[in-house]
Amino acid sequence: MTLRHVRGAVFTGPGERLAIEKLILDAPGRGEVLVRMLASGVCRSDLHVVDGEWERPAGVVLGHEGAGVVEALGEDVQGLAVGQLVVLAWIAPCTRCSLCVRGESWLCTDPRGAGHRLTADLVRLRRGDGTAMGVYSGIGTFGSAQVVAAEAAVPVDPRMPPRIAALIGCAVTTGVGAVVNTAHVKPGGSVVVIGAGGVGLSAIMAARMTGADPLIAVDSVPAKLALSLQAGATDALLVGDAAKVIAGLHGGGADHVLEAIGMAGTIESAIDWTRRGGTTTLIGMTPQRERAALDVYPFVEAGQRLLGSNYGSAVPARDFPLICSWYLEGRLPLDLLVTETIALEEVDAALGAMRRRDGARRVIIHTDP
Ligand SMILES: NC(=O)c1ccc[n+]([C@@H]2O[C@H](COP(=O)([O-])OP(=O)(O)OC[C@H]3O[C@@H](n4cnc5c(N)ncnc54)[C@H](O)[C@@H]3O)[C@@H](O)[C@H]2O)c1
Ligand SMILES: [Zn+2]
Ligand SMILES: [Zn+2]
Structure with a gap:
């Protein structure tokens, strides 16, 4: 597979504007999938990071609320296919720790993507000069594509509008x-x-x-x-x-x-x-x-x-499809949440609007670099 170029909004430190950078993404490895991002919501949890209220490492593509299309599969990935619409989970359960085994995967003690990398020593995203780039919560949805753990990518009904599917990932x-x-x-x-x-x-x-x-x-x-x-x-x-x-x-x-x-x-x-x-x-x-x-x-x-x-004490693989079905049946008027769709370059303005308590969700619609 040829290297893939990605555009991402990078957190460079508290109080700084997010930097829009052109990055390079490697092919997915074992148990990983490459997702082309379609849409990403801007959540107050991103604002906590940007405003320095939560300590997070600089040098990560921010964003944790997104949906996209599976573009490539690594080895040993079950239950996912190229072309599927997926909602990304900011906790990718390990499926093996005692809390995952009890069905409490939202409390997983060893989620994939912890430390804002796929694993401690594994990076699929980098700058042109070769330096590693972090991926917020293992999914970095302010990037136009990401390699994520297969457990983070939950297939949902393809009738879901991407901007709504994105919001199911967090809010x-x-x-x-x-x-x-x-x-x-x-x-x-x-x-x-x-x-x-x-x-x-x-x-x-x-x-x-x-x-x-x-x-x-x-x-x-x-x-x-x-x-x-x-x-x-x-x-x-x-x-x-x-x-x-x-x-x-x-x-x-x-x-x-x-x-x-x-x-x-x-x-x-x-x-x-x-x-x-x-x-x-x-x-x-x-x-x-x-x-x-x-x-x-x-x-x-x-x-x-x-x-x-x-x-939400949620098990993504169980609850994302369920919430999508409630939306598609007209039981949750989620369209009300989308105040505006924006381009990636407008992410700082969206964070500013959130600081001013202006509007509900602003949703980035990704375009390929
Ligand atoms: N527990 C979780 O798993 C989880 C997940 C996602 C977000 N969060 C957190 O949930 C919170 C809300 O996130 P969001 O994205 O909905 O934020 P938001 O900015 O969209 O919503 C916050 C709302 O609170 C209102 N508000 C702010 N200050 C107020 C005050 N003093 N009195 C009354 N109303 C006030 C604002 O007008 C706004 O409507 C954040 O702290 C976020 O980090 C928690
Ligand atoms: Zn959130
Ligand atoms: Zn676990």
Whole structure:
């Protein structure tokens, strides 16, 4: 196979603009596939990296929410074929560790792509001068193609529009999975979702599908509240107005409160707004080492529960196709998430818009270099 040229948006250090670079990709090895990227969403987790809130190595093609087409297979790859539409998973389960074996692959202790390389000593992507280039979470979806572990590439229904399939790689699975897999929201349950971005809106859609009522969205931006109502919220409140309304619910709070921002203040509100015996589910990720306070006495006395939800407690091979089928059946209005499609060169502008809390998802549509 001839060497493949790739265009990628490279993280060069906190506070720096992503650098659009022309790179070289080798052929896939054993257990790997080469994926031509079609679309990639820009997630707040990318922004955490760019803003230096999470420590990540410089010299990686960023992006962890994408979909593409299988272009070539390495040896020993089962269940994938050239030409298939795949959604990429930012945790490629090893399938062998004790947590994978228990079916909890979102907690895999040895995922492929850890350290932002396929394996510690293996690199398929490099600069023209031969220096190795990292691949964020092993998938680097801000690259026009990547070699990924076969476990990271999940085939989905070819009727899926690529821009929507891309979002299933992170925001949608995270939000939908938090409701369905982590929190186990029941029909008729009262639900509050704090933060109506890509993840929060996905949680709202899933809670609506599940039959939550009331379903209250909370955000600081009026346009997000309008989107929340379109996504299926019964009520949408500015953050300053929420406490009073939620305290009036049966039991003094909601059965479920899900936090989808990642700020200590709203995490503390999420716990306060949960009813006696209810469940708070934390989805939002704070800057590293940030702490939130818990008023222990009333929390314990009220028999409350506090859960963390990583990747929507999802098993990609099971949940990506399932979520696609819900979309194709019209049960999840995921089109609402796409504020704008953009070119790779516009990725910094998309990150800037996210900082300003402007819009839901911006989705890069890749073109070959
Ligand atoms: N747990 C996981 O596996 C996982 C996966 C993906 C993303 N995340 C995290 O989830 C969070 C949300 O990601 P996203 O991509 O949806 O982000 P986003 O920027 O699209 O959405 C955040 C929303 O919060 C709102 N907001 C911000 N500050 C607020 C405040 N003080 N009060 C009220 N509303 C406020 C914004 O208006 C926006 O609607 C991030 O922290 C991200 O890192 C976690
Ligand atoms: Zn993400
Ligand atoms: Zn594992």
